[in-house]
Structure formats: structure tokens, C-alpha cells
Amino acid sequence: MIRKFRGKEVAYIFQxxxxxxxxxxxxxFQIVEVLRNHFEMGPQAAKERxxxxxxxxxxxxxxxxxxxxxxxxxxxxxxxxxIAQSLACDPALLIADEPTTxxxxxxxxxxxxxxxxxxxxxxSAVLLITHDMGVVADLSDRILVMKDGLTVExxxxxxxxxxxxxxxxxxxxxxxxxLGSVKVRQLESDNIKAAPVLEVTxxxxxxxxxxxxPAFRAVDGVSFSIQPGEILGLVGESGSGKTTxxxxxxxxxxxxxxxIKVLGEEIAGASMKxxxxxxxxxxxxxxxxxxxxxxxxxxxxxxxxxxxxxxxAKGEELNKRVEDLxxxxxxxxxxxxxxxxxxSGGQKQRVGIARALALSPKLLIADEPTSALDVSVQARFLxxxxxxxxxxxxxxLFITHDIGVVDILAHRIAVMQYGxxxxxxxxDQILNKPQELYTKTLxxxxxxxxxxxxxxRREARLKLMxxxxx
Numbered sequence: 001m002i003r004k005f006r007g008k009e010v011a012y013i014f015q016x017x018x019x020x021x022x023x024x025x026x027x028x029f030q031i032v033e034v035l036r037n038h039f040e041m042g043p044q045a046a047k048e049r050x051x052x053x054x055x056x057x058x059x060x061x062x063x064x065x066x067x068x069x070x071x072x073x074x075x076x077x078x079x080x081x082x083i084a085q086s087l088a089c090d091p092a093l094l095i096a097d098e099p100t101t102x103x104x105x106x107x108x109x110x111x112x113x114x115x116x117x118x119x120x121x122x123x124s125a126v127l128l129i130t131h132d133m134g135v136v137a138d139l140s141d142r143i144l145v146m147k148d149g150l151t152v153e154x155x156x157x158x159x160x161x162x163x164x165x166x167x168x169x170x171x172x173x174x175x176x177x178x179l180g181s182v183k184v185r186q187l188e189s190d191n192i193k194a195a196p197v198l199e200v201t202x203x204x205x206x207x208x209x210x211x212x213x214p215a216f217r218a219v220d221g222v223s224f225s226i227q228p229g230e231i232l233g234l235v236g237e238s239g240s241g242k243t244t245x246x247x248x249x250x251x252x253x254x255x256x257x258x259x260i261k262v263l264g265e266e267i268a269g270a271s272m273k274x275x276x277x278x279x280x281x282x283x284x285x286x287x288x289x290x291x292x293x294x295x296x297x298x299x300x301x302x303x304x305x306x307x308x309x310x311x312x313a314k315g316e317e318l319n320k321r322v323e324d325l326x327x328x329x330x331x332x333x334x335x336x337x338x339x340x341x342x343x344s345g346g347q348k349q350r351v352g353i354a355r356a357l358a359l360s361p362k363l364l365i366a367d368e369p370t371s372a373l374d375v376s377v378q379a380r381f382l383x384x385x386x387x388x389x390x391x392x393x394x395x396x397l398f399i400t401h402d403i404g405v406v407d408i409l410a411h412r413i414a415v416m417q418y419g420x421x422x423x424x425x426x427x428d429q430i431l432n433k434p435q436e437l438y439t440k441t442l443x444x445x446x447x448x449x450x451x452x453x454x455x456x457r458r459e460a461r462l463k464l465m466x467x468x469x470x
Contacts, residue, residue: 008038011091015098017078021070027054027081028066034088053084058110060239072213075287075368076103076238076401083111090122097129105401105445106237109461112138112447133176134447137161137454145169157451175379176404176449195264196225197363197395198249203258205244218244220419221258228362231389231396233406233427235442236416242399243287245416246365249397250282251275263362280310283356283394287368289348293340299351300326300336306358325354330384346377350384357388364389364396370405382408403446407431415439440464 006012014020022030031050035041041049047066054062057080059073070078083099094115100108116139119126128139136143136157143160145153145168153166164170205219219241226232234242247253248267249260255268265278286292293302304322307313313321323333329350340348349369356364366385370378386409389396398409406413406427413430415423415438423436434440444461448454 004038008089009091010093010095011086011089013083013086013094013096013099017075017082018070020082021078023070026067026069027073028068031081031085031088034085038089049088050084053088054081056087057081057084057114058107059084067212074239074243076107079103080107080111083114087114087118090118091124092122093125093127094118095127095129098131099128100130100132100135103238103401105403105447106442108135108447109138109445109458113458115139132447133161133173133449134454137449137451138447138458145172161450172376173449175376194228196261197228197230197263198226198397199259199261200224200245200249201259201261203245203248203260204256205241205248205253206256217256218419219248222416222419222421224414224421224424226363226395226397228395229389229393230411231398231409233410233413234397234399234416235401235403235406235413237401237442240416241419242401242416243367246284246367246397246399249363249365250279250284252284280359281362283359283361283364285349285352285356285364285366285369287371289345289352290340292352293348295340298337298339299343302340303336303351303354303358306355310359312359321358325358328357328388329354344377346381349381353385353388357392357394360392361394364394365399366396367399368401370400370402378405385409403431403443415442437464 021027025033028047028050031053032043032046035046035049036043051062051066054065059065059077059080065073065077065081070081073081079099080103086094096115099115100111103111112135115126115128118124126139128136130136140157143153143155143157144151145160145166147168153160153164153169155165160169161173164173201223203219203222204217207216207218209215222241222245224232234245236242244253248255249262251260251267251270258268260267262278263281265274267275267278270278293299297305300319300322303325304313304318307318307321322336326333326336331347331350331354335343335347340351343351352369369385370381382405396409398406400406410427412424412426414421415430415436417438423430423434423439430439431443434443441461441464444457444464446457448457
């Protein structure tokens with residue numbers, strides 16, 4: 001009885017698609033399975049409906065993506081596939097648990113339009129669980145604010161945003177990054193003239209042919225550089241190649257052609273011995289701290305491991321360096337004996353930063369480090385990263401789909417689409433005077449925590465897309 005009810009009457013969109021999708025079945029098979037469980041449908045009709053659903057949630061090349069496994073899709077594409085699976089039966093109640101956490105702003109706007117359309121067309125109810133106040137402003141009629149398991153405030157969307165009563169609601173709204181609300185960060189003149197820390201020239205990265213899946217060019221002719229002490233924000237939608245560029249930047253992916261230089265040393269084609277020497281000067285903070293920390297190692301060992309492997313410290317000196325790193329990311333020293341599952345998402349991400357900064361790198365690559373954090377934790381995390389960058393003066397490639405975050409941190413912004421760099425410029429130039437239509441669409445899709453303003457922005461975005469013929 002309950003199996004007939006689940007999926008058809010009530011559907012659930014999970015926060016983490018990688019754990020919710022079955023890794024041994026293709027995305028298409030998993031959608032077809034839902035359709036055939038609930039409807040009298042043949043395999044061909046179910047496949048056509050599944051491809052239609054994948055098209056509806058804007059997955060590129062839906063007919064080919066139908067035969068892909070979850071690990072072959074980007075984070076945002078996996079989330080869209082799971083949303084397609086949830087919408088397959090047009091449910092009466094859709095419970096969406098952080099459905100847009102892993103999505104870039106343009107896809108997020110499309111998904112919110114999709115959920116709004118479903119709600120209006122089928123008269124469905126939507127229970128939206130999220131920490132993104134911009135998403136709440138876009139979709140919600142009523143809002144319930146929770147803290148520590150208790151409801152602290154409940155009211156209409158307009159009243160919560162315009163006259164919040166509870167201090168926690170007020171602090172949540174104050175934590176939301178607003179475009180153009182911080183002053184422009186200037187790079188010191190000495191750093192502008194210095195040799196770049198990271199120099200990428202005509203970079204091409206291809207994923208090789210596997211079975212029936214042809215070779216795929218993920219990055220095509222990308223060139224940029226980062227000066228000492230500079231933060232370059234790399235933005236673009238999921239699947240645009242941002243993470244691929246970041247991973248190649250510290251030698252984690254092979255380069256098809258082009259050049260990557262870190263502190264003047266060529267990474268493309270370097271041997272493992274040469275890479276090991278270069279990696280002493282680099283650090284990386286991964287998107288998902290839970291999967292990048294060893295669950296069997298205490299936090300202190302994870303942070304100290306780079307120092308030990310690089311033969312920088314051992315014994316008592318190593319213990320002191322670990323404690324200093326915990327201090328620098330504002331975590332209690334007692335946490336060194338805790339395991340990753342005992343920490344919150346924000347605390348795990350701080351551990352990720354401490355580990356990345358263990359060897360005092362000249363270059364830090366931050367791959368979507370704030371995507372899984374709620375706004376108040378994100379605000380503290382960004383303050384911490386800014387303080388560390390100001391004191392340690394490392395260069396940083398900050399990869400994100402959240403333009404509000406690069407607005408706070410970045411000196412310059414680079415925009416990627418379909419593996420190519422479409423626009424690079426100062427923060428002020430990209431946010432206030434974008435040249436490319438794609439950059440304008442990206443900015444128009446950023447949700448703001450104000451229902452009236454958000455409605456205007458949504459209409460402006462739809463007009464921009466109509467003018468572009470999308």
C-alpha cells in the first residue's frame with residue numbers, strides 16, 4: 001500500500017543525489033523503473049517519457065544522458081536527474097529537501113520555475129526545506145523558521161522578509177550575500193607586477209572514450225592567470241568545466257594540450273616526482289568535505305597528514321602545528337580527537353581548509369566550498385577565508401556557482417560556459433557592466449531575499465531569455 005502511495009502521491013527530492021541514486025543503474029533505468037511501477041506502460045513509452053522528463057529539467061543531451069550512470073554526470077546534473085525522477089508521476093505533494101543546494105543559479109531558476117509550474121498546473125502542494133533565503137523568496141507563500149528543533153517564527157512570505165520578529169530570523173536574513181553590498185577589493189600594486197602564481201594557457205582537457213561513450217572535451221582553449229595574493233572567482237553552470245580546470249591546476253587530471261604553470265613550473269606532462277615537489281606549494285578544498293575526509297582518521301591526523309608526508313614536521317612539533325591550524329580556522333583544539341561524522345558540515349569544511357593550508361601554500365584551489373553550507377555558517381566561513389587570505393597572502397582560485405560569494409571574495413571574476421571562458425574582468429566590470437549575454441543571464445538568475453524584488457528579477461530574466469531565443 002505504502003509503495004503505491006510513495007512516488008505517485010508524495011515524492012521526495014533528496015539533498016545529496018549521489019547517495020540517493022543507485023550507482024549501478026543508469027539514470028534512465030531509474031526513472032523508467034518509477035514510471036513502470038506506477039503506470040501501465042511499455043518499455044519504449046517509459047523511455048520516451050523519461051527522456052521528456054530529462055529534457056524538462058534541462059539536462060544536456062537528454063537522449064545520451066539517459067544511458068549514463070550517476071558518476072558520469074556533474075553534481076548539478078545528478079540533482080536534476082533526481083528531480084526528474086521525483087516529478088515522473090506528477091505527485092500531489094512534493095517534499096523538496098534542499099533541492100537547489102548543488103545547482104548553479106541559472107539551473108536553480110529553471111528548477112524553481114518547474115516546481116512553480118507543477119504547483120500551479122496540478123494544484124500540488126510543495127514543502128520546501130532550504131537554507132537559501134533567495135529560493136524561499138522565489139517560491140514560498142508561507143514560511144516556517146526553525147532553530148534547534150523548535151519553530152521560532154511562522155508567517156506569510158512577505159511579513160517574514162519585510163518585518164521579521166525573531167532575532168534568529170533577522171540574523172538569517174542579514175547573513176544573505178547581496179550583490180554589490182561590499183566594497184571592491186583592490187590588489188596591492190607589487191602583486192600586480194609580480195610573476196603569476198598560476199598561469200593557464202590554451203588549456204584543453206578531454207575525458208577519453210569509454211565503451212559506447214565517445215571522448216568528451218570538458219575544457220577547450222582556456223587561458224587565465226592569478227597573481228600573488230589575488231582571488232580569482234571562476235563561475236559557470238554545472239558541467240561547464242570549472243571543477244575540471246581546478247583539478248588540473250594542481251595536477252589531479254591529465255592535460256590533453258596547452259600549458260599550466262604553478263610558480264613558473266610546468267604541470268602538464270610532469271612526472272610524479274616533479275608533481276610532488278610542486279604540490280607542496282598548493283592546497284585544495286573540495287566541494288564535499290564529508291567525502292574528502294577519511295572517516296577512519298581523527299581530525300588531527302587528517303590535518304597533520306600533509307605535514308608528515310612532506311617531512312615538514314613529526315612528533316611534538318607536528319602536534320603543535322595541528323593545534324595552530326585548528327586555532328587558525330576557529331575550531332577547539334579538543335576536536336583533533338574527533339572523527340568527521342562527529343562534526344557539522346561547516347566544521348568539516350573548516351577542517352578541509354586547515355588541511356589545505358597545512359603546508360602554507362602559495363596557491364589554494366577552493367572547489368565550491370560553500371555550496372553545502374547554510375547562509376549563517378557560509379557568512380562565517382567567508383569571513384574566515386578572507387581573514388586567512390589577508391594574513392597568509394596566498395593566491396586563490398575560488399570555484400563556485402554562487403555569484404553572491406564571489407562578489408564578497410574575488411578581485412577578478414572569470415565566467416565559463418561549455419568548457420570555454422566567455423568573459424574575464426574585474427569584479428566591478430563583470431557584476432555591473434557585463435558584456436556577454438550569458439553573463440547577463442547568470443546575473444539575472446541570482447535570487448534575492450525579497451519576494452517583490454525577486455518577482456521583478458524573474459520577469460526580467462524570462463524576458464532576457466526570450467530575447468536570446470532560448
